[in-house]
Amino acid sequence: MKTPKRIQPLVEEGLVDEVMRQLMSGKEATVYVVRCGDEIRCAKVYKEANQRSFRQNASYQEGRKVKNSRQARAMEKGTRYGRKMQEEVWQSAEVDALYRLAAAGVRVPQPYVCFEGVLLMDLVTDAAGNAAPRLNDVVLTEELALAYHAQLLHQVVLMLCAGVIHGDLSEYNILIDANGPVIIDLPQAVDAAGNTSAGPMLERDVANLRTYFGGFAPQLLSTQYGKEIWALYQTGLLSPSSVLTGRVAVDKRPADVGAVMRELQLARQEEQERQRHSHEL
Secondary structure (H helix, E strand, O other), X not given: OOOOHHHHXXXXXXXXXXXXXXXXXXXXXXXXXXXXXXXXEEEEXXXXXXXXXXXXXXXXXXXXXXXXXXXXXXXXXXXXXXXHHHHHHHHHHHHHHHHHHHHOOOOOOOEEEEEOOEEEEEOOEOOOOOEOOEHHHOOOOHHHHHHHXXXXXXXXXXXXXXXXXXXXXXXXHEEEEOOEEEEOOOOOOEEOOOOXXXXXXXXXXXXXXXXXXXXXOHHHHHOOHHHHHHHHHHOOOOOOOOOOOOOOOOOOOOOOHHHHHHHHHHHHHXXXXXXXXXXXX
């Protein structure tokens, strides 16, 4: 097929030899099957911000690093340069997450390079060597649904142990290769330690898995794996070998209102002292 304009720079740089076909077009990118020497890979061409249906919500941007203060100010002001920088941060978030997760043993496509807004990475294939189907296109039995759900929960735990939360995990961005689920589409990935919305995002990702697989294995619908995983992470007890139950103990102890009031009073006193000290200076 004719080489898309956005992939032409990769051809000129010798990174891509041939564009074979379009694989899919989604809310944030169009993916092509390409030949790189003897290897068949895929090229993810990110759409411009005004063409994407997935918005760069502030909750996803929180905690992301930029190169310098000038870029940060430009991004805050929304200048042309700032929007360009925001696009680079958005795209590099996926590349960074893929490298980080692949190193942690998470089943994600192996990335190679991101050049001029095009991410070059492994093509995920099925047992016959064809492009792997998305989870929502696979017919599941109850047994297979339970197996895939368990595998994906382990992947979510591995991701969180590596400090990453997908942020938009669903049956539409999980591929099924010959060995099971592979997680894709990570430009909205968030840093677990640097984002105040990390907990709710993790729980939403896991709830999406529960809802989907619960349609084939109803016993999953009453589980609380998201809350359990996040509670273990917050207490520093989460590890790749953590045994999950899907249940969370409810703290039925009465709240110590007196202790809370004492903490508030202490905080007020400290603030008054700080203000008095600043006036004296």
